Amino acid sequence: MQMLLLKKVSIVGIISLFAFCCLTGFSADKNIQVKKAVPVWANGREKELNLNLGFRAIFTAKTGQDVKIKISASTIYRVFINGKFIGSGPARAAHGYFRIDEYPVGQFVKEGENILAIEVAGYNINSYYTLDQPSFLLAETEINGKVVLATGSGQDFEAFQMKERLQKVERYSFQRPFSEYYRMKEGYDRWRTSSKITVEKLKLTQFPTVRLLSRNVAMPEFEIQEPIIIHSKGTVKKIIPKNYHKDRALTGIGKTLKGFTEEELEVYPVSQEIQEIVTASQEVINKTIISGEKWRLKKDEYNIYDFGTNFSGFIGTRLKCSETTRLILYFDEILIDGDVKTKQRQSDICNHIVYELQPGEYDLETLESYTFKYLKVIVLKGECQIEKIYLREFAYPDNKKAFFASSNDKLNKIFNAAKQTFRQNAVDVFMDCPSRERAGWLCDSYFSSITERELTGHSAVSYNFLENYALPERFAFLPEGMIPMCYPADHNDGNFIPNWSLWFILQVEDYARHGGDPELIARLKPRIEKLLTYFSGFENEDGLLEKLERWVFVEWSKANEFVQDVNYPTNMLYSAALASAGSLYGNTEWIKKAEDIRKTVLHQSYNGDFFVDNAVRENGKLKITGNTTEVCQYYAFFFNLATPDSHPELWKKLVYEFGPDRNDAVAYPDVFRANAFMGNYMRMDILSRYNLQSRLIMEIQDFFYPMADKTGTLWEHMQSYASCNHGFASYIGHVLYRDISGIKDIDYMNKNITIHFTDLTLEWCKGSIPVGEEVIKLEWSRSNNTIQYALQTPMGYNVKIENASSAELIPINKRINTEL
Incomplete structure (x- = not known):
């Protein structure tokens, strides 16, 4: 996906060229209705x-x-x-x-x-x-x-x-509804x-x-995952912390944030109690679990179970209690010092389920879905025999036709992590994470929607996601024309991210260009018109957006501190959104405005060495600051304000002196480092665009293998202090298809496939991408100066072969097996 290098496409062209693409939705009946039932x-x-x-x-x-x-x-x-x-x-x-x-x-x-x-x-x-x-x-x-x-x-x-499911309990987080606390006796179910x-x-x-x-989107298969290892066992004790952390989800309850106040709760907040429970002793055993194995836990004892991969779903257990028992299921995506310590890593979520059980036998399963790799079962009162521990997956079904394998095991592990990350974040809408928020965030969704086509063969989640934005007459609590930063959601505090609405326009254009439903695209036109009218009210004398309201977001880095008064990455994005909307709906005024903004940003932001992030208004005049970030440079190249030809020296710096190995304390310390979201993803696309796949393959491993190896999923940041399972990160699956396997582009509208071979440090690679119910399969191997390849495509598709490698291409006829 290369922004602003794409061929022009209008909604009229979409309808005439391709009335309805097989990718538009899943093969569900969009007209399912009830015959008699009423609410x-x-x-x-x-x-x-x-x-x-x-x-x-x-x-x-x-x-x-x-x-x-x-x-x-x-x-x-x-x-x-x-x-x-x-x-x-x-x-x-x-x-x-x-x-x-x-x-x-x-x-x-x-x-x-x-x-x-x-x-x-x-x-x-x-x-x-x-x-x-x-x-x-x-x-x-x-x-x-x-x-x-x-x-x-x-x-x-x-x-x-x-x-038995207590009613007056605390919220799970600021972003999610209530936590789960149970009081049960045998036979409750x-x-x-x-x-x-x-x-x-x-x-x-x-x-x-x-x-x-x-529903339109495929139903989860609800597969059962069981732990593979007992990581450790031990005992806990109670302490009185010097300071209790109380999140806004507990202290901020009122008219704006609904819930039960601390005084109204039926039980002492578990978010506070968990801070009092610490490990007293621990024996790390890392023992493989034998099928049918049972575990007995007494008061103040615990086991930590390792599921091998970071999964999302409903936590279940079968157990027997010989006496009144109180237990906590405490979980997280990673361990800290060999223990589950969610409150030290993410203090704003309640990763604990409490059960108060009378003597008897129980089959327990949570109502809500949670995300974890490690589950710590703690008995605080009584004792119980655990006969089974499991997670019932809540994820998009795995399409076995979506496959990638190569002679590099690290890349294979990264692809599998991308696939797992996508599945858990696309149950019904594109989510940021399946844990803290489960929210349908814009911008994340732009990247996830590209991944969806290649991992599922459809764009059903894309359809639902965009349809949700198309349906309401207006959005409560937001200014006229603005759309929610995540949706479906309630934003009673009036908060929004203006940048995310611009990424929404790019997502609509991408959806349209890849065969999206023309009727839905047409329905979204008024929404985009009103949105751009909203932004026009913030244009200054130079035509640039100035002093945008609310949460102006560039990326998770120092760049978010340089967003006022005129933020140049935001204006680069604004130019791209105007151009995309103009191209999509045939509006030449938007296209002209996009070009004017592009020229103005180039003139103001580039200082001869780097693009500067922002300018401030002083005494009525705009003053360019010296604030410079790595991600600002990527915005400039990603949105084609700069190219290797127009800015050759900056390009050399970015390619060879920046990236995952840069020591920013020594090399350009005044250019603040980019983060995963979204600078490092922009960097990958830029390297791909200019045929630097040999460098890209090294950086992919440096960026993502530690994540894939540790959790089997991909993270929100380059470090593990927040979500270790974030939907946008699945985009690396698309990058591996495009730049490593060589399936560079699929033009669903005109049924053209582009295969691109480059010089890579791989002996072989094979992959397959579902297209509706059909599939594209490519397999190649390299020996000395020849690349032998086999290709299978759906009926009616044309193929263009590009050879940017130093080897001779030799096509072979064979049936490609891409089964695991």
């Missing part, structure tokens, strides 16, 4: 915070019948048939809209009576993850096309409050499997019909 909830309690209800219905069926369940809910649900976990959802949608999931469950149905059990958490608080909307459940069951159960139809469903278990029924009220949308 229901406990009478008068639809706005109650963190109300957890269980719904049960009984139906008669025969084996072999076509049985389907359709469900939508506010806020989240999970569903069981005869006690068997079926799924969790729904996929997220814009305010006032709700996506409906459809489950074929014939294989789980038995002859005779069957029990459908649905649990729903109605959160009713603002977050970056789920929307603050009144609670409801809408569900119906069909057998051979006939509705046999429907919410709102007589007495089909009975409901009760699930009191028998209502899912037996109609003879009575429940304390609630009166249900019907609500007006809601606007339903199809």
